[in-house]
Amino acid sequence: MKITILLNEPYPHGMAATNRIHLYAKRFKEQGHDVEIVVPMPTEIHRTKAVNFQIKGEYDGIKFRYSLSPVRSKSFIMRRINDVFAYFNTWGYLIRTRRNSDVFLVAGIPLYNILTCKFFCLIFNCKFVWEKTELPFVFAKKNTINIIYHKIYARFVFRLFDGIILISDNLYDYFKDKAAKKTRFVVIPILTDTSVFIPTENNSGEIVYAGVLNQFKDGIIDLLKAYRIFIEKMPERKLVLMGDINLSSDKEEINKFIWENNLQDKIELTGYVSRTEMIGRMCNAAVLVLAKPANLQSEYCVPTKIAEYLSTGKPVLTTNTGVIPKFLTNDKDSFLVEPGSPVKFSEALENILADYAQSQIVGKKGRILAQDQFEYTRQGDRILAFFMTC
DSSP: OEEEEESOOOOSSSSSSHHHHHHHHHHHHHHHHHEEEEEOOOOOGGGOOOOOOSSSEEETTTEESSOSSOOOOOSSSHHHHHHHHHHHHHHHHHHHOOTOOSSSEEEOOHHHHHHHHHHHHHHHOOOOEEEOOSTTTSSSSSHHHHHHHHHHHHHHHGGGGEEESSSSSHHHHHHTTSTTTTTTTEEEEOOOOGGSSSSOOOOOEEEEEEEOHHHHHHHHHHHHHHHHTTTOOOTTTTEEEOOOOOOTHHHHHHHHHHHHHTTTTTEEEEEEEHHHHHHHHTTOOOOEEEEOOOOOHHHHOOOOOHHHHHHHOOOOOOOTTTHHHHHHHHHHBEEOOOTHHHHHHHHHHHHHHHHHHHHHHHHHHHHHHIIIIIHOOOOOOHHHHHHOOO
């Protein structure tokens, strides 16, 4: 089977969405299928902070291609011109070389590329599959124009796909009556490759968070408030925040909180780190944390980082928001507290470290859960079977 993936995210180095799609492609390749990832527009903000520079190549055995240079221009006018060239380069390449693809899987691409891809699939008899891990429009501003646009989008665009891959049952409940009758669905939960997370008895003593430093998605301010309370009891413990604060919409609030509470020597803001370094620090952490808040986004999405946290075999502390309790069990494979309560989060963190021997047992069971439920090999095979039914 020939599978083309259109991904509007940085590749091969990126965040959760990039890693999820990479694990799909990795399993497809392992199972003998011809797979290529095409990125239809530049994704790197500017050259000084770019981590992806190759226009085309292979990563972990996966072929990939950008339509233009991965780095976006600093000029507003040139960015618009580049977007036009990227569009025609993308579809020119696909028409020349991929017209015999069996499946087109799209993730995160804008509407004009979705419509073009639908036309392409009709002409060349390809299956058209959409991957969706977030509630549509959850991050969009609520104004009159957007509300009208979202209604039109939901009325017509959701019906274009032969298949839709979703990350949670809640998302399925949202989409099931909005897609076409012929559209097939599959729920693929959070994914991980546990083989790259090597369990170790090493313990840096650090409390580690990895991801987007954002309150709305990951409750970063709640985590800081919990940590401020926690260090009154255990002042020797350092909090490590792995992520680029310059990309955070909450940058000013984060920095202000740290300075006002004199936490400069207690909190490490790593900035961007390579995936290898991130995995190493996670595996050597004392505890991995995520204070995800309760909101509309959390009700439909499951954070991929939880699967990776569990893969380390270290204790994982998170909140019981949305569908997280459907996968995790408190005091068995993880530690769960109610969202929006820095005091309870702090107390749970203190309890984990106070009886660390027991917490390690829970952490090891968390890794077993990741291997049983979230391993990319098992879920990738489910997707391949799903393609055959679309």
